[in-house]
Amino acid sequence: MMGHGDIDQLITMLARLPGLGPRSARRAALALLRQPESRMLPLAHLMERAATRVKTCSLCGNLDTVDPCHICTDAGRDRGLICVVETVGDLWALERAGVHRGVYQVLGGTLSALAGLGPDDLNVRPLFERIEEGGVREVILALSATVEGATTAHWLQERLLPTGVTVTRVGHGVPMGGALDVLDDGTLAAALTARRSL
Template sequence: MGGPEIDRLVGLLAKLPGLGPRSARRAALKLLQQPDTRMLPLAQALVEAAKAVKHCHICGNLDAQDPCTICADPNRDRSLICVVEGVGDLWAIERAGAHRGLYHVLGGVLSPLGGIGPEDLNLGPLLTRLADGTVTEVILALGATVDGAATVHWLSERLAGAGVAVSRVAHGVPMGGALEVLDDGTLSTALRARRPA
């Protein structure tokens, strides 16, 4: 294509989620065509983020400060903790503005096939957070997958004696979704999770 530097750039870009080799080549070409306005600012932002961003020791979020801005915000509802699989899920819920409490990032879900067991999840710090009695409800916001459902079941059992209410996010028909195009699992879950109109 154009030398080992370009091949390395394309190879690194192709490792990012959502970018295959073709998309990575297009992105690399865009960056290389305007190095002063696109590539160098991106490189500088990457270096700064790599140096500054860290995991929050309380919830597991990624932020430039520890505790993170969410944990440090005195206006958050400290009686609610929303448990998510990863930081991307936390960011999605924050973007939606749907939760004004705190979070806890598990760092994965139980997956026997993937080799992820209970000891691989970030559960200890959550149990520590529940011990002082401030938290009254834990919301389990895990994906509607087999592994997510297994993790919700396991967590519900683990949290049963913690003196907090345990709930889970609803799953079902998406806004604007037509019933005829939904998969069987989503449709049956939506019917089971129905509520008064």
Template sequence: MSGPRDEIEALIALMARLPGLGPRSARRAVLHLLRKREGQMAPLAAALARVAEAARDCPRCGNIAVGATCEICDSPARATGEICVVEDVADLWAMERGGAFKGRYHVLGGTLSALDAIGPEELRIPHLIARVRDEAVGEVILALNATVEGQTTAHYIAEALEGTGARVTSLAQGVPIGGELDYLDDGTISAALRARRAL
């Protein structure tokens, strides 16, 4: 078979590679788009093409950028002498949704892993140390995931930053806002107890 069905099947195969979509839901999504060709399919194609063309990694922090550097690095309002270190752009987005952090970021792109041969160079840790010196950074906030890999990486970075003069902190661990003790794991409760504060 050649022609239209092939094009549509190729499109379904591409959609099925997205996280959260399988072959069946990709077929359903494509069918939905085929029914709304003017209103949804063409705009989606254009938006994807625009972003694919314009997006690049910020050479300074690793965030998704469109210009030479990303919006956050570009913004003079964000030059607070604080760098928040995150594993991934998704984590950067999550931090930005919180809206509490006003400094700049450094996206590692993963965690240290001897097994996958991911060392400090792959995570741009030397680049982070250079930034801390060059940008006169007073505080480095390690916002890495509370997993073994995240915490191992955090400890490595903290050691590597010794001697730069920057304070190294990490996100507090404890009970999430709205969290019910009964549903929390033991590790979180222990950590929250150890980090208890005076009311």
């Protein structure tokens, strides 16, 4: 790359991050290197601290500095309402939106024959344990609108139905502000199938 071992290693490591390709990694590295005292060293310190302090919540799978996480221990949360998501990023997105006041279950992925991920690879045991303890009224399946997401939702639904807990799935379809003529056929089909009365 640039002919400088440490700089090349920094760029290579940054390029491994999601959303950063080689160009973005070079720009990020340059921004860090130009201001090491105000950018690079504080970032390195925070990354080291996060690496040693952040842990996975044993109840839901969220990332936090405490276990159980702040969401699971929040007395204002509705523990009878569990939203199942694929990743911590999905959980964070729902939290940013402020639309869910229950608790979560992070699966850590979806069922995928191609990727070799089966039921044992998903973080579902804590979900069933919470249901067995009682008090859970509804499980919301907030999984992606992909073949893997649908397969995982179907698999979970089959296993949850005997528990007597209400199982729902987030709506899929036309996004707010979305024009019908630019949506793909699958999205339009999902929107029409999931229509509701007004």
